Amino acid sequence: EVQLVESGGGLVQPGGSLRLSCAASGFTFSRYWMHWVRQPPGKGLVWVARINSNGSGTTYADSAKGRFTISRDNAKTTLYLEMNSLRVEDTAVYYCARVRVSGGWDGFDIWGQGTMVTVSS
Amino acid sequence: DIQMTQSPSTLSASLGDRVTITCRASQTISSWLAWYQQKPGKAPKLLIYKASSLESGVPSRFSGSGSGTEFTLTISSLQPDDFATYYCQQYNSYSFTFGGGTKVEIK
Numbered sequence: 001e002v003q004l005v006e007s008g009g010g011l012v013q014p015g016g017s018l019r020l021s022c023a024a025s026g027f028t029f030s031r032y033w034m035h036w037v038r039q040p041p042g043k044g045l046v047w048v049a050r051i052n053s054n055g056s057g058t059t060y061a062d063s064a065k066g067r068f069t070i071s072r073d074n075a076k077t078t079l080y081l082e083m084n085s086l087r088v089e090d091t092a093v094y095y096c097a098r099v100r101v102s103g104g105w106d107g108f109d110i111w112g113q114g115t116m117v118t119v120s121s
Numbered sequence: 122d123i124q125m126t127q128s129p130s131t132l133s134a135s136l137g138d139r140v141t142i143t144c145r146a147s148q149t150i151s152s153w154l155a156w157y158q159q160k161p162g163k164a165p166k167l168l169i170y171k172a173s174s175l176e177s178g179v180p181s182r183f184s185g186s187g188s189g190t191e192f193t194l195t196i197s198s199l200q201p202d203d204f205a206t207y208y209c210q211q212y213n214s215y216s217f218t219f220g221g222g223t224k225v226e227i228k
Contacts, residue, residue: 035217037219044208044219044220044221044222045157045159045165045208045210045219045222046219047210047216047217047218047219050215050217059215059216062122095164095165100167100170100176105153105212105217106155106170106171106174107155107157107167107169107170107176107210108155108157108165108167108210109167109170109176111164111165111166112164113164114164
């Protein structure tokens with residue numbers, strides 16, 4: 001079964017750090033670009049970051065630049081999101097997502113279940 | 122950055138109704154647009170990619186159209202399982218913006 005499972009969410013104080021993980025299974029992880037998307041409570045979807053298949057290329061939303069780092073370990077079939085200098089407005093459910101077609105973009109066809117990050121003092 | 126504007130933000134409809142949701146891009150994105158359905162507490166589900174291609178397993182009552190800056194998602198005959206929130210998403214030059222969402226409610 002093709003699956004993405006996120007972990008690492010939790011409660012953190014403003015200014016703190018957190019590392020999210022997304023374990024992939026059931027497909028050849030190393031062939032696909034991967035993304036992180038977040039959803040603040042009661043609000044819409046917001047794209048956060050993407051990484052290409054071998055990890056050599058990354059892009060970030062303005063809100064994540066300089067604070068978040070997306071990375072991957074293809075040997076462990078795991079995607080990561082390192083989040084530093086966290087703000088209250090980073091509070092959200094964080095989803096990892098797979099692009100539908102390897103090497104391109106046709107939308108995100110596989111999503112994880114999401115992990116909740118709460119930034120509060 | 123490209124902005125995506127969805128309308129309406131909320132839509133009340135009855136079973137069997139034909140429903141249309143619109144998504145406008147602030148600049149041309151060719152056909153690089155996807156549509157998703159999301160139910161409360163669940164991850165989004167891909168419905169349409171490349172503006173008009175139906176994802177495998179998605180019922181044929183869903184269809185997408187448009188190119189450039191104006192796009193539509195149509196549900197030909199609303200079913201009980203379709204009451205949800207729908208999002209468009211664009212891709213352009215490594216930017217992947219979502220629209221604000223359209224909640225389809227029971228009338």
